[in-house]
Amino acid sequence: MAYKFVDNYRERGARKQLVKHLEKRGIEDKRVLSAIGKVPRHFFFDETFWNQAYRDIAFPIGDGQTISQPYTVAYQSELLHVKKGDKILEIGTGSGYQTCVLMELGAEVYTIERQESLYRRTIQVLPYMGYKPQFFLGDGSRGIPEHAPYDKIIVTAGAPFVPEVMLKQLKYGGLLVIPVGDEKSQKMVTILRVGENDFERIELDTFRFVPLVGDQAW
Numbered sequence: 001m002a003y004k005f006v007d008n009y010r011e012r013g014a015r016k017q018l019v020k021h022l023e024k025r026g027i028e029d030k031r032v033l034s035a036i037g038k039v040p041r042h043f044f045f046d047e048t049f050w051n052q053a054y055r056d057i058a059f060p061i062g063d064g065q066t067i068s069q070p071y072t073v074a075y076q077s078e079l080l081h082v083k084k085g086d087k088i089l090e091i092g093t094g095s096g097y098q099t100c101v102l103m104e105l106g107a108e109v110y111t112i113e114r115q116e117s118l119y120r121r122t123i124q125v126l127p128y129m130g131y132k133p134q135f136f137l138g139d140g141s142r143g144i145p146e147h148a149p150y151d152k153i154i155v156t157a158g159a160p161f162v163p164e165v166m167l168k169q170l171k172y173g174g175l176l177v178i179p180v181g182d183e184k185s186q187k188m189v190t191i192l193r194v195g196e197n198d199f200e201r202i203e204l205d206t207f208r209f210v211p212l213v214g215d216q217a218w
Contacts, residue, residue, distance in 0.1 A: 005128070007040045014054035015041070021056055022074050029078045035104035036074055041067075043129060044095040063115045065210055067095040068156060072207060074101075079177045079190055079204075080152045082107050089147075089169065090133075091140035092156035092212070096122040100131050102154070109133035110147050112140040114213060141214030143169045150174060158186040158209035163216035167191065167199060179209045183218070 019037045027033060042053035044067050052059050058066040076098070082088070084106030090099055093113035099122070102109050111133050113119040119137045126133065136144055141163055143153070148169035155166075155178040166176060170193040179186035188204040211218045 005043060007042075011040060011042055011054075018054045018056065018070055022071060025056075025071055027071070027074045027078060029074075031082075031105055032074050032077045032101075035077070035101045036070060038104050039097065039100045040129070041070070041097060043125065044097055061095050061118070063117055065094055065115060065118060067097050072209075073098050075188070075205075075207075076154055076156070076177050077101055077105065079188070080154060080175060082152065086151040087149075089144060089150045089153045090156065091143070091153065091166075093122050093135070094118060094156060096126045096131070098154070098156055099126065099133050100129065103131050103133060107152075110136065110144055110150070112136040112138055112144055114139055139214040139216075141165075141212055141216035145169055153177070155179065155212060156209070157212035157217075158183070158207075159212040159217050162189065162191065165216055167193065179207050181206075183211055184208065 015037050019033050042050050045053045056070050058069045061067050082105040086107045088102055088107040088109050090109055090111040093111040099109055099111050123135050143166050149171040150169055151171055151174050153166055153176045158179045172193055174193045176191040178189050180189045181187055185206050185208050187206055190202045192200040194200055
């Protein structure tokens, strides 16, 4: 595939229009909007499909996976309330686009991907772009317990339930953002850890993600 690593006035202009669109859709966090405006999303696309890069749509990236819709990335990022220096676990690296947005927000990101071909690509492309998270290949449904606890955990695939193992990897006061439902649609869920076995759960809007696959998922 031919990937485009040029970011000129046309691409920057397209990102500005995308940010305006996301504002109109209800994204209010200026830091999130600024991050979306900085990450060159077209870097994740074959040059043939550049005209799709700044549309507010998900797009196939191979292995049955997609690069998430910009609105979804912004929505989840806004829910996380990322603070500079937050230690964040990302379940499902995928293209790496969400990873970059989290890093633009100042997070220290640990990201895990189960598809080896996607993992191999992101470990090359993201450092080239200047983003250097901690990359892991494996079953994200189990989290990464050896590096726990985390300030925040974000899951970028639809889960049938909230894996208990993820909750245990949150710090006290830590937040999990995860889409939960069936294979057709999921509710975005936030879970705040307020004690050893005490959690506050809120269900929000409906989305459609690719399924979370693993020992603690589908």
